[in-house]
């Protein structure tokens with residue numbers, strides 16, 4: 001489910017103590033830098049050159065600094081898994097490139113080609129270890145909200161609950177009479 005949180009609330013670190021993505025108890029409150037996705041037409045700018053794309057996308061990007069984002073065991077596990085697999089496959093790809101270059105000839109060229117794609121796949125998996133990818137949270141284009149694309153039901157409920165006004169506290173601890181006298185007074189009036 002998609003859950004939208006005001007950017008100010010995220011920036012103030014006022015989120016429920018529950019992982020937005022997995023609904024679990026957080027093991028830490030992580031400092032994250034959340035950004036918006038580039039506009040859907042942005043890739044067309046690559047025709048004008050990579051630098052134009054980078055300049056326009058950077059200029060349009062909205063950023064929200066989250067000082068305390070709930071980060072659970074599953075988030076941590078997913079990050080280390082993606083990083084471990086990604087870097088492992090990347091290393092394998094680079095090894096194939098080195099061997100391919102050393103062999104030369106046709107089979108070497110085949111290895112170079114394979115190495116390139118293996119390294120690329122490894123890089124993509126490693127990039128998915130980025131905390132923002134794991135949270136599935138992106139800043140809206142206008143910068144007003146943080147949208148969690150794959151939010152957990154429990155987080156959504158905790159968020160709703162926190163938004164309700166607090167129940168006024170009972171004045172019980174401040175009562176001026178000792179406990180034993182209280183029932184008698186109640187009986188008298």
Ligand SMILES: [Zn+2]
Nearest residue numbers: 019022072075
């Ligand atoms: Zn999590």
